[in-house]
Amino acid sequence: MIILFWISLFLVFYTFFGYGIVLYLLVRLKRIFTPVNRKKFLFDDLPSCTLIVAAYNEEDFIHEKIKNTLQLNYPEGKLELIFVTDGSSDRTPEIVAEYPAIKLLHDTARKGKISAVHRAIEHVTTELVVFTDANTFLNKDALVLMCRHYAEPGVGAVAGEKRVLIEENADATAGEGFYWKYESKLKEWDSELYSVVGAAGELFSVRKNLYQPVPANSVLDDFMISMRIAEKGYQIIYEPDAYAQESSSANIAEELKRKVRIAAGGIQSVIWLSALLNPFKFPVLSFQYISHRVLRWTITPLLMVLTFVLNGWLAVLHAGLIYDLLFAGQVFFYLAAYLGKVMETRKMKVKLFFIPYYFCVMNYAVMAGLFRFFFGEQSVIWEKAVRK
Numbered sequence: 001m002i003i004l005f006w007i008s009l010f011l012v013f014y015t016f017f018g019y020g021i022v023l024y025l026l027v028r029l030k031r032i033f034t035p036v037n038r039k040k041f042l043f044d045d046l047p048s049c050t051l052i053v054a055a056y057n058e059e060d061f062i063h064e065k066i067k068n069t070l071q072l073n074y075p076e077g078k079l080e081l082i083f084v085t086d087g088s089s090d091r092t093p094e095i096v097a098e099y100p101a102i103k104l105l106h107d108t109a110r111k112g113k114i115s116a117v118h119r120a121i122e123h124v125t126t127e128l129v130v131f132t133d134a135n136t137f138l139n140k141d142a143l144v145l146m147c148r149h150y151a152e153p154g155v156g157a158v159a160g161e162k163r164v165l166i167e168e169n170a171d172a173t174a175g176e177g178f179y180w181k182y183e184s185k186l187k188e189w190d191s192e193l194y195s196v197v198g199a200a201g202e203l204f205s206v207r208k209n210l211y212q213p214v215p216a217n218s219v220l221d222d223f224m225i226s227m228r229i230a231e232k233g234y235q236i237i238y239e240p241d242a243y244a245q246e247s248s249s250a251n252i253a254e255e256l257k258r259k260v261r262i263a264a265g266g267i268q269s270v271i272w273l274s275a276l277l278n279p280f281k282f283p284v285l286s287f288q289y290i291s292h293r294v295l296r297w298t299i300t301p302l303l304m305v306l307t308f309v310l311n312g313w314l315a316v317l318h319a320g321l322i323y324d325l326l327f328a329g330q331v332f333f334y335l336a337a338y339l340g341k342v343m344e345t346r347k348m349k350v351k352l353f354f355i356p357y358y359f360c361v362m363n364y365a366v367m368a369g370l371f372r373f374f375f376g377e378q379s380v381i382w383e384k385a386v387r388k
Helices: 002-033 062-070 093-095 113-121 140-153 174-193 221-231 251-274 283-297 300-316 320-344 351-375
Strands: 049-054 079-084 103-105 127-132 156-166 203-207 233-247
Touching: 002 174, 002 283, 002 300, 049 062, 049 113, 049 140, 062 079, 062 093, 079 113, 079 174, 093 103, 103 113, 113 221, 127 140, 127 233, 140 156, 140 203, 140 233, 140 351, 156 221, 174 233, 174 283, 174 351, 203 221, 203 233, 203 300, 221 233, 251 283, 251 351, 283 300, 283 351, 300 320, 320 351
Parallel strands: 049 079, 049 127, 079 103, 156 233
Antiparallel strands: 127 203, 156 203
């Protein structure tokens, strides 16, 4: 029992904190022995690029998205814009059609985002493809900052940064912003060590000749597209200065809905990308993939429950002061999470308790996602989370 407890506790700690510590140390060592020597680039020498936006019933945001897109900085004549609005039943297609600089693709059938993206790819003739969501807004130089990395032939994809806007009077969804700040730092170190472990759909780019259509039932299509490129031996670079901003989920229930879907897609991706679990074929990438993604999407949330139960039992058995202290720490943490839930219900704004609450919700979502994947039915059609 004691051995099982310590193994479980170690894996939980390693998943959320230990990997970050190890990653930081490895990056520091790499900086000493392998100085960064990126190739220089000239603005006019940037590769040709197509920006693809998949929009479904986004009439409330689409004017702002188009305005933001048309203001992006890129060499004249090298940027093409495609908005695909398949299945939209509101005025989204009509609004996009008002802008001659944008190529509109529209089909009345709704088959899911990835089907729309695959259809849009058929119209791409440029060297690079950039994907971004309809409800996110990019900084003016985002495309320049991302596409400059393709001067390196070993770079197959570039991931931008997702930034979640957190209001001063934020509720429990404030945890989403803290989570993404931590994630962004891990991605920065992952990229510096070797490669980012997957890209988020808010903003990422790929070489057109490396794009590989993923199955129509892919839940995390953006993750799969980028990791298929990594599977071919190319790096995914992280560019934190190219960012996509979006508001946080309207409430924790909406965020939970989104997280459960992501978790179901996570286990699907782990199964489909099983080749990346082979450290003999992918020594560094496999280490990063297992540490940063696989553990979070599979056993770690279950081990959190096991660790708590075993720790409680060892404390009852008076196995030692260390077990009493560890159990007290766990009880305090989960009590803080519960207080975060109570405070959200009562509209009380105490961010200190929202972080453990969001952490627990996130890990509950993984367990719910696992159950949904193996015993339920996960549609490829996104049920959009309501945002602020």
